Amino acid sequence: GAVVSQHPSRVICKSGTSVKIECRSLDFQATTMFWYRQFPKQSLMLMATSNEGSKATYEQGVEKDKFLINHASLTLSTLTVTSAHPEDSSFYICSAQQEMNTEAFFGQGTRLTVV
Amino acid sequence: DAKTTQPPSMDCAEGRAANLPCNHSTISGNEYVYWYRQIHSQGPQYIIHGLKNNETNEMASLIITEDRKSSTLILPHATLRDTAVYYCIVNIISARQLTFGSGTQLTVLP
Numbered sequence: 001g002a003v004v005s006q007h008p009s010r011v012i013c014k015s016g017t018s019v020k021i022e023c024r025s026l027d028f029q030a031t032t033m034f035w036y037r038q039f040p041k042q043s044l045m046l047m048a049t050s051n052e053g054s055k056a057t058y059e060q061g062v063e064k065d066k067f068l069i070n071h072a073s074l075t076l077s078t079l080t081v082t083s084a085h086p087e088d089s090s091f092y093i094c095s096a097q098q099e100m101n102t103e104a105f106f107g108q109g110t111r112l113t114v115v
Numbered sequence: 116d117a118k119t120t121q122p123p124s125m126d127c128a129e130g131r132a133a134n135l136p137c138n139h140s141t142i143s144g145n146e147y148v149y150w151y152r153q154i155h156s157q158g159p160q161y162i163i164h165g166l167k168n169n170e171t172n173e174m175a176s177l178i179i180t181e182d183r184k185s186s187t188l189i190l191p192h193a194t195l196r197d198t199a200v201y202y203c204i205v206n207i208i209s210a211r212q213l214t215f216g217s218g219t220q221l222t223v224l225p
Contacts, residue, residue, distance in 0.1 A: 006158070034212050043202075044159070044215040093158045097211050103149070104213060106158035 002028050004096050006107030013084055013114055021079045021110045023094030029074035030096035034104070035067075038091040050077040050094075084114040118142070119203045124220040127197075133190040135219050137203030140184040147208050148179060150188045152199040153218070159202065162188065193223045 003026040013019050023033055031052045036044040048069055049057040056069035066088075068080040077096075081088055093109040120138040127133040139148065149164040163170055163177045165186075170177040176189040190197055202218040 004158075032211055036215075043217050044153075044213075046212050046214070049212060091156070095158075095213070103161045103164060104211060105161065106151075109156070109158045111156070 002026075002096075002098055002105045004094065004105045004107045006092075006094055006110050008110060009108060010111045011113070013112070015085055015114055016083055018080055018082045019084055019112060021081075021092055021094075021112075023077045023079070023096070023107050025075045025096045025098075025105075028096075028098040030077075030098065031074060033071060033077040033094055033096045035069065035077075035079050036093045036095070038093060038109075044093060047079075052077075081112065084112070086114045088112065089114045118205050118214070119216050121201075121203055121216065121219045123217065124222070126222050126224055127190075127193045129195060129223050129225050130192055133188075133193040133197065133221055133223070135188040135190075135201050135203075135221060136185065137188070138185045139203070139205045142183050142205050143207075145207055146205045148177065148183075148186050149204045149206055149213070150175070150177065151202045151204065151213075151215075152197075152221075153202065154196075154199040159215075162201075193221075195223050195225060197221065198223045 005024045007022045033050040035047045038044045047062045050069045050071040052071045058064045071077040095104045095106045097104050150162040151159040153159045165177045179186045200218040
């Protein structure tokens, strides 16, 4: 299947700092990518839809000014957690699809720990 | 609102078939059944999907009942590496975001 790569896989940052997570589709172009968050022992929750060349669409309750999403090219979307707090510590996962009627492929996830 | 119901956990002996059930009694005619799995601390992995016919690929088989209100994912010869949370998702194929339920924790025992 298609490959979606996330970087970094793990990051520890101090409270108040910002962290950028990259999501790349390695062997296909993705006009849309999705960002999910997963807290321990819980399921994945969609945070936002990242559209190439336009603004992201955020799910209810997700602060767009805190979770900045940029989708500058057809193979790269970034999620920046700004002014991180310990409660932002979570597993962040992106996904992408090659075409509309195909399955989604997920990145390996990024474990963020804010201390 | 949960569209699927899965048992929270199941055990399976290594080498035996693992049969994971999923109820989706409110499924619409244009919704597909997707299965993904998530091994601990990794991103979800696509397994299989289907509309109404049974499907098989190199990973698993998907059996969908005639009324489409339930389905079963079959891993024919489970290995220890199949231990994961398995998610059954119903989705309109053109809708690309996925709504994950709580899934089934499958533990393959040696």
